Amino acid sequence: MSRRPGDPRADVASMLRVDQAGEYGATRIYAGQLAVLGKGSPTAHLIARMASQEERHLKRFDALMAERQVRPTLLQPLWNVAGFALGAATALISDKAAMACTDAVETEIDRHYAEQLAELGDSDPELAADIADFRAEELEHRDTARAAGAAEAIAYPLLTATIRAGCRLAIGLSKRI
Ligand SMILES: [Fe+2]
Ligand SMILES: [Fe+2]
Numbered sequence: 001m002s003r004r005p006g007d008p009r010a011d012v013a014s015m016l017r018v019d020q021a022g023e024y025g026a027t028r029i030y031a032g033q034l035a036v037l038g039k040g041s042p043t044a045h046l047i048a049r050m051a052s053q054e055e056r057h058l059k060r061f062d063a064l065m066a067e068r069q070v071r072p073t074l075l076q077p078l079w080n081v082a083g084f085a086l087g088a089a090t091a092l093i094s095d096k097a098a099m100a101c102t103d104a105v106e107t108e109i110d111r112h113y114a115e116q117l118a119e120l121g122d123s124d125p126e127l128a129a130d131i132a133d134f135r136a137e138e139l140e141h142r143d144t145a146r147a148a149g150a151a152e153a154i155a156y157p158l159l160t161a162t163i164r165a166g167c168r169l170a171i172g173l174s175k176r177i
Contacts, residue, residue: 012124013070014175015116019131020061021073021174022109025083026054029105032087033098043095046148050102050141057134064127073174082170086163097159099150104163106142110135112171 030051037044065072073079090101113135120128153159 012068012120012127015120015127016061016065016068016070017073018112018171018174019116020058020065021075021079022112022171023054023058023061023134024076025079025170026105026109027051027058028080028083029087029101030054032084032089033091033101034087035084036088036091037095037098041095043098043148046144047098047102050144053137053141057137060130060134064130074177075170075174079170079174086166090159090163093159094153096149096153099145099148100153100156100159101163102141102145103150104160105167106138106145107160108164108167108171109138110142113138 030047033047034044034051037047064070086101087098091098113131116131117128117135120131122128150156150160
């Protein structure tokens with residue numbers, strides 16, 4: 001990493017690619033969870049609200065990518081299936097496991113967006129403003145999940161550590177591929 005914060009060479013195409021992939025993955029996770037959970041449950045209600053915010057994040061990155069002619073990750077079909085499967089699997093374990101999934105994912109996304117904001121510095125205020133806006137909502141999602149008892153999920157430490165490792169891998173791959 002030879003780039004410094006605010007360096008105009010910050011690789012914005014790679015940033016948009018990974019961010020769009022992440023927001024897309026988030027919509028797929030929530031789609032998987034909502035497919036399993038009954039529509040009327042309190043957990044489904046929380047998830048539907050977060051999912052609509054992820055849709056907004058995704059649409060914004062889609063628009064920025066189109067404007068700036070950045071191609072999406074080639075791994076999109078994989079995130080389609082893996083995201084949905086992760087969502088469905090965690091919801092099948094329990095409502096609290098579904099919340100633990102959000103807790104884990106948003107913890108990594110927060111870290112990822114914080115790193116990007118540091119890397120962007122003042123070089124791209126338009127993108128930085130969106131990332132800061134979305135980051136605040138991701139933190140709300142994490143806190144919503146924690147307030148809903150994420151930590152009471154069975155095998156919470158293992159579950160969240162595994163999901164967090166998966167997120168870091170997905171982030172690393174989507175930057176490059
Ligand atoms: Fe998001
Ligand atoms: Fe989120």
